[in-house]
Amino acid sequence: MQRLAEFGWRLLPFIAAITIWYLVRWSGLVDQGLLPPPHAVFVEIWRRSLDGGFLLDAWMSVRRVLLGLFFGMLLAVPVGFLIGWNRGVRRFVDPLVNFFRALPPIALIPLVIVYLGIGEVAKVAILFYAAFFAGVIVMYEGMSQINPLFVRVARTLGATDWEIFYKVIIPLTIPHVLTATRVALGVAWATLVASELVAAQNGIGAVIQNASAFFQLTTIYAGIVTIGFFALLMDSVLRAITRNFLNWQDRVAQ
Incomplete structure (x- = not known):
């Protein structure tokens, strides 16, 4: 119940x-x-899903987001950790990170086409850019707020550098990694349509772009709802993972 x-x-x-x-x-x-009424939008999603094309478009978009998120966070985690843990590095890199973070990914599309062409690499690169800077900001802001007292206490108790890193720093870092991943995921989905402006033949963003050319509003709403659905689904999965990883914090608090 x-x-x-x-x-x-x-x-x-x-x-x-x-x-x-x-x-x-x-x-x-x-x-x-x-x-268009909501029921017409849902009928459009169902109709397009039955012919298989819409499911392929959804899969291509999810795949691009996952690749951009994976490679973005793969770099954002160590970079954010380094910036957040080392004040000297933070003073030097922070203005540069905030400068590039303010640049909208859509503004980089002409340069991406020039250097990377119009294939999948270009689309993933735009999503990588969006995910990386969103993730690195959350990571280093979170890391900079970790109390160094934990490290000093562990060292006083005789812990080695490896034990401090493995048993203190990593557990304190995991919540920030998961939060950064959730933020980067949202930004990647928000950037999806822009990434699929790069001559995409498939993907939900491409469906929306093609529908807009023919003023097919029901299809446009269907694409928007589909993006929201998959973004919510992936975020829910991340939340479940976060709860499982952070159970130890609840036990400590008790």
């Missing part, structure tokens, strides 16, 4: 959003021709 109630609370915001969607459409505030 408790799980059923929790599931109901999770569904409630979506029910409210769909209700507001219908109310706005029926209120006359927006021309009904410019705002």
Whole structure:
């Protein structure tokens, strides 16, 4: 019963959003021709999924996001760790990181095409850029707030440098890695449509771009809802992983 109630609370915001969607459409505030009803959008998703093409588009987009996120975090974690742990490095690198972080990935598309072409590498590179700078910011901000007292206490108790790194620093770093990954995942999904501007023949972003050329609003909304669904699904998986990894903090707090 408790799980059923929790599931109901999770569904409630979506029910409210769909209700507001219908109310706005029926209120006359927006021309009904410019705002397709939710049921038409879901029918469009179902229809496109049956022919298999939409599922392929969704898979290509998920694949690109996962690759961009993986390679972005693979670099963001050690770089963020180094910047956050070493004040001298942080003073030197922080302005540079914030400079590039402020650049929208879509502005880099012409340069990406020039240097990397229009293949999959170019699309993943844009997502890598977005994920890396989002992840590295969260990582080094989190690392810079870790209390060095933990390290001093461990050293006082006779721990070696390896034991300090393995038993103190890594457990304190894991929450920041997981938080940075969640933030980077959201930014990567937000950048997906921009990355698929690079001559993409498939992908949800490409579906939205093609639909916009023919003013197919229902298809555009279907693509937007699909992106939101997969972003929410992947974020939920990360949250579950986070809870499992951080159980030790709850035990310590008790």
